[in-house]
Amino acid sequence: MLSCRFFPLFLLLAFIVITTGISPSSYLSGEDKARLKKVFDHAWAQKDLSNVHYSLAGYNLLGITDVPDAPNTCKFLQSNLEAVTxxxxxxxxxxxxxxLKSCPLKLSANQKQLLSNTLQSEETSVHNIFQAFEASKLSGTPVDEAKLIKSLTSALKKDDNLLNLGLSFHVAAKLESDPKQFFERIEDAIVQADEVDGKFLQFEGGLSITGMIISGAYNLAAKMKTPPAITPDQAVKFANYFLSRKSVQTAKGAFYLLDAMKVLTVNNFHVPVSVTLASSLSIRDDTPWLRIRVTNLLGEALGPMKVVAESTKRLQDNAVVMSQTPFATVQGDQTLYELNMMKTSMTRGFYQLSVKVDPEKDGEKFVGNSGAIITVKVMSEMTLDPLELWVTDADGSVASNVLKATYPNKVGSVLEADDHQKVMAKFVVKDKRGGAPLVAHQAFVRLNRVGTSEEVIFVAEPDSSSKSYKFDLDVGAKEKTFGRQSGLYTMHLIIGDATISNPIEWELGNVNLEFRSGSGDQVKKSKFDEYKSKPEIKHMFREPEKRPSDVVANAFSLLVLVPLVLLLALWMKLGVNLSNFPLSLGAVGFHIGLGCIFGLYYVFWVQLDMFTTIKYLFGLAIVTFLCGNSVLAKVADERKKAGAAVDPVASKPGKVGH
Structure with missing residues (x-):
């Protein structure tokens, strides 16, 4: 049967690009930008002030100048602004x-006063200060920066969480005054970032807060003309986080994503470099060129670059087969670079390239440009020597004539084998490029019973001594595998490998198998019907035990009633005093409840089950308890009153005579 030990090897087929470093391995492609535009389009249609804001800002970041329905949108903004407080x-x-290109808005006197009061009050939150400051700047309303800084500083002292720090960076970046005190807080924010898998950095709160802090920090650094307290590795890890959130579905999140990625492409301190595979994963003799794409996070060219494969390592044995190999620029596209991988006649297998990118100018600001890992596979074609097929006795003493076939032809005749014989095959797989024998990840023989959909698969094992494959089918030993179904079977040889470019399925011919008769139908049912629906399993509770006879049951009932009869007889002989029985609702209810409980026990004995009995007993017990408590309280109260009504006999001490 097909061995499971080969299955993990086929997982390599899904192995396309691996990055073991932290260098960005993707960028915002055209498809990503089109999808983000759809996010903005959907939010735009809702006609909500915040959604319209983030959608328009997102359109601008995407470079979309023709805003849909701009005149009506402007009227919508103007009409909503009039009643805003x-x-x-x-x-x-x-x-x-x-x-929008042209959409003038005017503030009323009350609105101007509202913005002014918000900026000058020391009780205002950082969030309101940011919004009031942005609105004042956009509306052309003068701002008293001294009072603004005082209010902002006071608000940060009360609450300097990550959101407030990010907002303060944006405000400080647009101040005319010296924002040094806010610039120094960048480090306080960055140290609170959470690292994930050693490749990502993010802030608690998600994409919006992370994007706000990073864009604000770099904008403030640009104003200060000083690098922010962010290391190159941290910048790359933040970039990796933003790239991992390309599938954001909200307009606000999409805006902050684009805003942060835009800042990480235009700032003068840290510009992450993205190195991605631009050609097929597979390298062949007819397609020997490996192409990579070198861009910023937005997929834009970074200018002339010197791209070098510092090392090319074969993963099979970790041998370095090339080092310091330069890539050539692809004409007509400044982002593409290519390398002829077959220049050194590489053998088939998986290879890992460590790529370094050196800009020709302004190289200090580029980060993540060294140690980018690209993994590809070099493929080759295989050839097959003529296959030999024969039948021999189970002990190998007598063999039939050897039949030979050359791919893709069949053998010349039908083989005959019974349960005392073996079907044998031998073949050699070679690399077409060098002619050396090779071992494929998958090599097996499939036998299909003619006229049915039944099939059996066996592994063809490689022989290390002869560098060939052998197939050995002991018909008698495998009769249960075939379900003892005699008849004509078609043989197929199937060979495949992740690094073989021409896998084959070769119909070798037919073989007639004869098995012992008599149990074929039974074995077939157990073998070939195992995936059919099974009979329904019906769960049943244990049947109740048989009740005793009426005579035994009645006799036992009488014995149970004897103590009660004896009690009543003694009461009648001694006389029953009911004079102290209180005729109250509680007393009557208590005794009735007690009697009902005894009656419930009797019904449980003859008819009810335990769960139903407990349900009824719960209700009766509550009533009986309340009534009994009332009776006892009343009896105790009457005894207390009776004791107080009786005069106590005073005992006087006698005198002792002398």
Whole structure:
């Protein structure tokens, strides 16, 4: 049968590109940008101030200048601004209008006063200060920066969480005054980033907060003309996080994603370099060129680059087969570079390239440009020597004539074999390029019973001594595998490998197998019907035990009633005093409840099950308990009153005579 030990090897077929370093391994492609545009389109249709704001800002970041239905959108913003009395709504309205070519908005006197009060009050939150500041800047309203800085500083002292720090960076980046005190807080924010798998950095709160902090930090650094407190490796890890969130589905998240990625492509301190595979994973003799794409995070060219494969390692034995191999620039595309992988006649297998990218100018700002890992596979064609096929006795003493076949032809005649014989085959797989024998990951023989869909598969094992494959089918030993179904079977040889470019399925011919008769139908049912639906399993509770006879049951019932009869007889002989029985609702209810409980026990004995009995007993017990408690309380109260009504006899001490 087909061995399971070969299955993991086929997983290599799904192994396309591996990056073991932290260098970005993707970028925002055209398909990604088109999908983000659909996110903005969907939010745009909702006609909500915040969604219109983020959609318009996202369109601008995507380079879309023709905004759909711009005149009506402007009217929508103007009509909503007139009745606005909240800072947040004013902020969204003016931010959205900034994304239109021509959409003038005017603030009322009350709205101007609202913005001014918000910026100058020391009780205002950082969030409101940011929105009021942005709205003032966009509307052309003057801002008292001294009071603004005082308010912002006071708000940060009260709450300097990550969101507030990010917002303060954006405000400080647009101040005319010295924002040094806010610039120094960048380090306080960065140290709070969470690292994931050694490749990603993000802040608690997700994409929006992470994008806001990173874009604000680099914008503030640009104003200060000083690198932010972010290391090159951290910049790359933040870039990897943004690339992993390309599938964001909200307009706000998409805006902050594009804003952060835009900042990471235009700043003067850290620009992550993305090295991705641009050609097929498979390298063949007819397609020997490996192409890679070198871009920024937005898929844009970075200018002239010197691209070198520092090392090319064969994964099979970790041998370095090439080192310091330069890539050539592809004419007509500044982002593509190519390398002829077959220049050194590489053998088939998987190879790992460590790529380094050196810009010709402004190289200091590029990060993640060294140690980018690209994995490819070199494939080759295989050839088969003429296959030999024969039948021999189980002990190998007598063999039939050897039949030979050359791929893709069949053998000349039908083989005959019974359960005392073996079907044998031998073949050699060779590499077409060098002619050397090779071992394929998968080599097996399939036998299909003619006229049915039944098939049996056997592994062809390689022989290390002769460098060939052998197939050995002991018909008698495998009769259960075939279900003892005699008849004509078609033989197929199937060979495949992740690094073989021409896998084959070769119909070798027919073989007539004869098995012992008599049990074929039974074995067939157990072998070939194992995947059919099984009979329904019906679960049944244990049947109740047989009740005793009526005589035994009645006699036992009488014995149980004897103590009760004896009790009643003694009461009648001694006399029953009912004078102290309180005629109250509680007393009557208690005794009735007690009697009902005894009656319930009797019904449980003859008819009810335990769960139903417990349900009824729960209700009766509550009533009986309440009534009994009332009776006992009343009896105790009466005894207390009776004791107080009786005068106590005073005992006087006698005098002792002398």
């Amino acid at each position: 909240e800072v947040e709504a004013i902020f969204h309205a003016f931010s959205a209008a900034a994304g």
